[in-house]
Amino acid sequence: METITKQMRKLARESLENRLDLIIGWEEGRFDWQSKPAFITETNEVDRLSFNDYSLKNLAGYLLKDKFKNKNIGIFLKGCDYQAFKQLINYNQINPDNIQIWGIACPGLKEKDFNGIISEAERCQRCQNPIPEELETIIGKAEAAIQNSPEDKYQEVKALESMATAKRFDYWKEKLSDCIRCYACRNTCPLCECKTCMLAGGDSNNDDWIDSAKEFSQDFFFHSIRAFHQAGRCVDCGECEEVCPVDIPLTKINNKIRHDIEILYDQSEITEEESVKGPLLDFREDDPEPGIKGGTPNA
Amino acid sequence: MLKLDKDKLQDFLTELAEEYQVYLPIKKNQQTDFYSFEKLLNSSKVLEIDLDARLSVKSPKSFLFPRSESYLEFKKDNERLDFKLKELTGKPNLLFGIRNCDQESFKLLDKVFLQEPVDRLYQRRRESTITVVGRCLDQSETCFCQLFDIEPAASETGADLYYFNSDHNLYFTAASDQGELILSEYSQYFNNLESEKETELRMQAEKFNKTISTNSNNPLTINKPELLYENKEKIFNSNIWQELANRCLECGICTYLCPTCHCYDIQDYASDQTGERYRCWDSCLFSNFTEMAHGDNPREETYQRLRQRFFHKLVYFPEEQKESLACVGCGRCLGNCPVNIDITEVLALAGGVIND
Numbered sequence: 092m093e094t095i096t097k098q099m100r101k102l103a104r105e106s107l108e109n110r111l112d113l114i115i116g117w118e119e120g121r122f123d124w125q126s127k128p129a130f131i132t133e134t135n136e137v138d139r140l141s142f143n144d145y146s147l148k149n150l151a152g153y154l155l156k157d158k159f160k161n162k163n164i165g166i167f168l169k170g171c172d173y174q175a176f177k178q179l180i181n182y183n184q185i186n187p188d189n190i191q192i193w194g195i196a197c198p199g200l201k202e203k204d205f206n207g208i209i210s211e212a213e214r215c216q217r218c219q220n221p222i223p224e225e226l227e228t229i230i231g232k233a234e235a236a237i238q239n240s241p242e243d244k245y246q247e248v249k250a251l252e253s254m255a256t257a258k259r260f261d262y263w264k265e266k267l268s269d270c271i272r273c274y275a276c277r278n279t280c281p282l283c284e285c286k287t288c289m290l291a292g293g294d295s296n297n298d299d300w301i302d303s304a305k306e307f308s309q310d311f312f313f314h315s316i317r318a319f320h321q322a323g324r325c326v327d328c329g330e331c332e333e334v335c336p337v338d339i340p341l342t343k344i345n346n347k348i349r350h351d352i353e354i355l356y357d358q359s360e361i362t363e364e365e366s367v368k369g370p371l372l373d374f375r376e377d378d379p380e381p382g383i384k385g386g387t388p389n390a
Numbered sequence: 391m392l393k394l395d396k397d398k399l400q401d402f403l404t405e406l407a408e409e410y411q412v413y414l415p416i417k418k419n420q421q422t423d424f425y426s427f428e429k430l431l432n433s434s435k436v437l438e439i440d441l442d443a444r445l446s447v448k449s450p451k452s453f454l455f456p457r458s459e460s461y462l463e464f465k466k467d468n469e470r471l472d473f474k475l476k477e478l479t480g481k482p483n484l485l486f487g488i489r490n491c492d493q494e495s496f497k498l499l500d501k502v503f504l505q506e507p508v509d510r511l512y513q514r515r516r517e518s519t520i521t522v523v524g525r526c527l528d529q530s531e532t533c534f535c536q537l538f539d540i541e542p543a544a545s546e547t548g549a550d551l552y553y554f555n556s557d558h559n560l561y562f563t564a565a566s567d568q569g570e571l572i573l574s575e576y577s578q579y580f581n582n583l584e585s586e587k588e589t590e591l592r593m594q595a596e597k598f599n600k601t602i603s604t605n606s607n608n609p610l611t612i613n614k615p616e617l618l619y620e621n622k623e624k625i626f627n628s629n630i631w632q633e634l635a636n637r638c639l640e641c642g643i644c645t646y647l648c649p650t651c652h653c654y655d656i657q658d659y660a661s662d663q664t665g666e667r668y669r670c671w672d673s674c675l676f677s678n679f680t681e682m683a684h685g686d687n688p689r690e691e692t693y694q695r696l697r698q699r700f701f702h703k704l705v706y707f708p709e710e711q712k713e714s715l716a717c718v719g720c721g722r723c724l725g726n727c728p729v730n731i732d733i734t735e736v737l738a739l740a741g742g743v744i745n746d
C-alpha cells in the first residue's frame with residue numbers, strides 16, 4: 092500500500108507540473124477504516140493522495156461530471172474501476188483523449204461492518220480482474236494482486252439460483268423492504284450514466300416512473316428496473332452494495348443478469364475493441380431468443 | 391430505580407406488546423435496527439434483541455415522521471369530490487432502547503412540527519409514542535453528542551423511561567407519568583435494588599458524561615458547532631463547498647439516516663376516480679428538491695445543495711429556533727457517507743476558512 096501511495100504521489104506531481112489540471116485519486120478518510128476520493132489540482136497537495144486498505148470507491152464515475160468534462164485529468168483506477176472505465180468508453184460517455192489513466196494492481200481491499208468487524212471486502216473475493224493489464228502504467232506489484240479462481244465469480248448467483256422461486260421472492264421481499272430509497276446505489280454506480288433518471292429523483296419530478304411512497308412494489312420496481320438497465324454494462328465493481336446503508340445484496344441481482352448474459356451471448360470480457368460491442372448494443376440475426384417460442388436457447 | 395433481570399425481558403416485552411406496538415433494536419443480517427417486536431415474535435425467525443449496539447442503522451425518527459405516510463383519501467363521485475382524513479389506528483408506539491442522541495433529536499423535531507401551525511400528522515404520532523432510553527456508558531468512535539451538550543448517560547428529560555444496561559440487569563428510572571405508570575403496572579417484573587448499586591450507577595453515569603465533555607483530544611469535538619452561525623457570510627462564500635461537492639454523490643444517505651433532517655414532499659397517488667395523498671421524506675441533496683414548476687432551480691449546483699444542508703443545521707435552524715443547533719452528534723453521517731462527508735469535517739474546513 093505504501094509503495095502504491097508513493098508512486099501515486101510521484102505520478103501526480105510530475106503530471107501536474109506538466110500538462111494535467113486535475114488528479115483524481117484517494118486520500119485518508121476520517122478514520123483509519125475509511126478512505127475518500129481526492130481531487131488534486133496543485134502540486135503542493137499531492138501528498139494528500141493515499142491508497143489504503145479501504146480505497147474501495149470506484150473513481151471512474153467521477154469522469155461523467157460535467158464540471159470535469161473539459162479538463163485534462165489524471166485518474167487512478169484499480170482493476171474493477173478500469174472495467175467500468177472501458178464500459179464508459181464503449182457507451183460513448185467519455186472522451187478518453189484528455190484522460191491519463193494509471194492502473195493499480197489491486198491487492199484486494201477490506202471493509203468494516205456495522206459491528207466493527209473488519210474483513211476482506213466481499214466484492215474483492217469475486218474479482219477476476221484485479222490488474223488493468225492493458226494499461227501502460229500499472230503501479231503496485233502484479234504478484235501482490237488478489238487472486239481468485241474463476242469459480243468464485245458466480246458462487247452467490249448459483250446459491251440464489253438454487254432457491255425455489257417462491258422462496259427467492261420472499262428473500263428479495265425481505266431485503267428490499269429495508270430500502271430507504273436514498274438512491275446511493277444509483278448515484279455511486281459509475282455506469283448509471285443517465286443525466287436524468289426516469290425512475291426517480293431526476294430533474295423533473297413529474298416524470299418519475301416510480302412513486303416516492305415507501306411501498307414494496309415501488310422498491311421492487313426501482314431495483315429491478317435499475318438492474319435491467321445495467322444488463323450488459325455492470326462490471327461487478329460492487330459499489331452499489333458497498334454504499335447501501337441497509338445492506339441490500341444488490342450485486343446478486345446484477346450478477347445474476349451478468350451470468351445470464353454470459354451464457355446467452357457467450358461474452359464475458361469487456362474490451363474496447365470496436366468490433367466487439369456490448370451484448371445489448373449489438374443485434375445479430377442469430378442472437379439467442381430464449382424468451383420467444385421457437386427461439387434459440389443460447390449462443 | 392428498579393431492576394429487571396434480562397432473563398425476564400422477553401416476557402416483559404411480550405406483555406407490553408399487548409398494550410403497545412413495541413419497537414426495539416433487533417439484529418438482522420448483521421445490522422441492528424428497530425423492528426416491531428410483535429411481528430418478529432410471530433415470525434419463525436430467531437429473535438436477536440440487541441441492546442448493546444451503540445446505535446441503530448436508521449434513526450428512529452421514522453416512528454414520528456415516517457418515510458412515507460398516506461393521510462388523505464379522495465374519491466370522485468359524479469360531480470362530487472369526497473375527502474377523508476386517514477385515522478391513525480392501532481396501538482400506541484413504544485420505542486424501547488433508543489439512545490439519548492435520538493431522544494434529543496425528537497426535541498428538535500418537536501420545535502419544527504409542534505409549533506404553530508401544528509403539524510397534525512406528526513402530533514398524533516408524537517403524542518401516542520412512549521420512549522425508553524438506553525443510557526450510554528461508552529461511545530463509539532463516530533459519536534460526538536457532547537459537542538451539542540447532550541449527556542449520553544442521559545439527563546432524564548424527554549423520554550418516559552431511562553435504563554442502565556449493566557451486567558445481567560436493566561435498571562429503570564421513570565421520567566414521566568407514563569413511565570411511572572408502566573413501572574407500576576408491570577411491577578411483577580421489577581425488583582428493588584440496593585441503594586449502593588443505584589449510587590454506583592449514577593456515579594458511573596456522571597463520571598462518563600463529565601469525562602467525554604471535558605476531553606479535549608477528541609478530533610470530532612475540537613471545532614465548535616457555533617462556528618458557522620458566527621461567521622456565516624465568510625463561510626457561505628468560501629470555496630469549501632465546491633471542494634466537498636467534487637466528491638458528493640448527491641444521494642440521500644446523510645439526510646435519510648440523520649435523526650434531525652425533516653424535509654418532506656407531498657405527492658398524490660391517483661387513479662381515475664380515487665386517490666391518496668401522502669407525504670414522504672425528501673432530501674435537499676436531490677437535484678429536484680428546489681426545482682420550481684416552471685423549471686427554474688435556485689440551487690442548481692451540488693455545492694449549493696450541500697451548503698444548504700449544513701447551513702440549515704447550523705445557521706438557519708438556530709436562527710429560527712432560539713439558537714438550537716440541528717445536530718445531535720449521533721455520527722451516522724460519519725459512518726455511512728460513502729465519500730466521507732460529515733458535519734465535523736465541515737466544521738474543520740470552516741475553521742480553516744476563519745483562520746485564513
